[in-house]
Amino acid sequence: MSAGGGTRAIVAALAANIGIAVTKFVAYLLTGSSSMLAEAIHSVADSGNQGLLLLGGRRAKREATAQHPFGYGRERYIYAFIVSIVLFSLGGLFALYEAYHKWSHPVPITSWRVVPVAVLVIAIVMEGFSFRTAIKEANVTRGSQSWVRYVRRAKAPELPVVLLEDFGALIGLVFALFGVGMTLATGNGRWDALGTAMIGVLLVIIAIILAIETKSLLLGEGAEPTDLAAIERAVVGGPEVERIIHMKTLYLGPEELMVAAKIAVSPCETADDLARDINAVEARIRDAVPIARVIYLEPDIYHASGAGTASGAAVQSEGGPDEVAGRPGS
The missing domain is CATH 3.30.70.1350 (Cation efflux protein, cytoplasmic domain)
Structure with a gap:
């Protein structure tokens, strides 16, 4: 993977997630929707993750020293592993906690009813742009590999991480739209909690996949x-x-x-x-x-x-x- 291609995908994802996080927080403050809060925290976690990937890429370019004679190239793997931890804890576990809380104390959406739906639709468009950029950059090096094999075998961690994050974000937005939509239609806040729980489970699964694949790179992999x-x-x-x-x-x-x-x-x-x-x-x-x-x-x-x-x-x-x-x- 070219460093330039990975950086472009990361920057596109970072810009999209910052904008999405702001709109989701505004929607949560107006409506009190737990799905919107879970999605807002998810976007914050993703923004932090993209920052970590950029930092790891920069630090990996340092020259070799007597203490580190083979250089710092594997530092990119370390930051990718940290990303999986952040996604698991700040994204997945928080969403599951919020789902449990809202399930125990369901609250319907009674004001600004159109806001969460509008925000989620806008977020889907912005995440779609970020995902499209990541796919375009990944196709340069993917060749004839399937997407599953590409994510599992890629030695540069940035694009697989962004691809999984953007894919998870899009699916999570669909889950949030389902929870919010059903809450608006039925007046039952537990639908919102259900959508939040689905987001949490999705993020935990993606975080585990990232951790497993990055751990293999950290341990050391041989040539293809x-x-x-x-x-x-x-x-x-x-x-x-x-x-x-x-x-x-x-x-x-x-x-x-x-x-x-x-x-x-x-x-x-x-x-x-x-x-x-x-x-x-x-x-x-x-x-x-x-x-x-x-x-x-x-x-x-x-x-x-x-x-x-x-x-x-x-x-x-x-x-x-x-x-x-x-x-x-x-």
């Missing part, structure tokens, strides 16, 4: 099968490498992949020959998968018996000068 296959082809695609003994990959951030591999090479006469061969393999990997920015290759001599290796050297590349440091093979 297509990228992994491309890296393997690049490694063995020249005369320098006989085979891959073993290889591991890890996302250091949404747009930075680490590749670490032990590779079987033919005996070299000099360290210069070995370094030149390693550089050639690295170049092929970066051509095949450009986000593979941190590469560690350990050349070794392969024994089919698996009894061990004769010698080895750890060769590190992070896009800087060539470095060759010898150590015993393992």
Whole structure:
């Protein structure tokens, strides 16, 4: 996902949610509708979430330090996880509490009856615009994947978070419109409480989905099968490498992949020959998968018996000068 595409979707969602939150609070103050209050708090939570995503994206751009040698790219995952907590607590649990309170003490909507309906219709239009922007930006990188797979497999968290939030907001607005509409039609405030409870359950479910998916990114995910296959082809695609003994990959951030591999090479006469061969393999990997920015290759001599290796050297590349440091093979 391009950073620009994610930022555009976040800004569009933030602008929509701020405007929607103000109108919902006004409608709640005029009517006392619990659905309007739950939706207003939902919009406030979403606005805060978009602010957190923007902050995480900015902090993730900091340069690597001695204490954090791989940089701060995964900070975007941390802020996305915080978003799920905010959505669960401030959005979902508050709505469920408000629903319980209004169910116990139902209050009909007796004044400004047209206001909540008008506000909800306007909010649906504004959320629809935000959702459309998120879909448009996501389609740039989604390819032929289904929406479920895209949300589950995307390594950049911003667009999936915005997509789920906007989708949940639209469904929640429909629930609120149902609760308010039935309350206006019947004069029974418990319909309003029911709509509020439906909003709460929806937000809790979305928050749990976000937490599960973001937790996986925080724990560390490897390259997708297509990228992994491309890296393997690049490694063995020249005369320098006989085979891959073993290889591991890890996302250091949404747009930075680490590749670490032990590779079987033919005996070299000099360290210069070995370094030149390693550089050639690295170049092929970066051509095949450009986000593979941190590469560690350990050349070794392969024994089919698996009894061990004769010698080895750890060769590190992070896009800087060539470095060759010898150590015993393992």
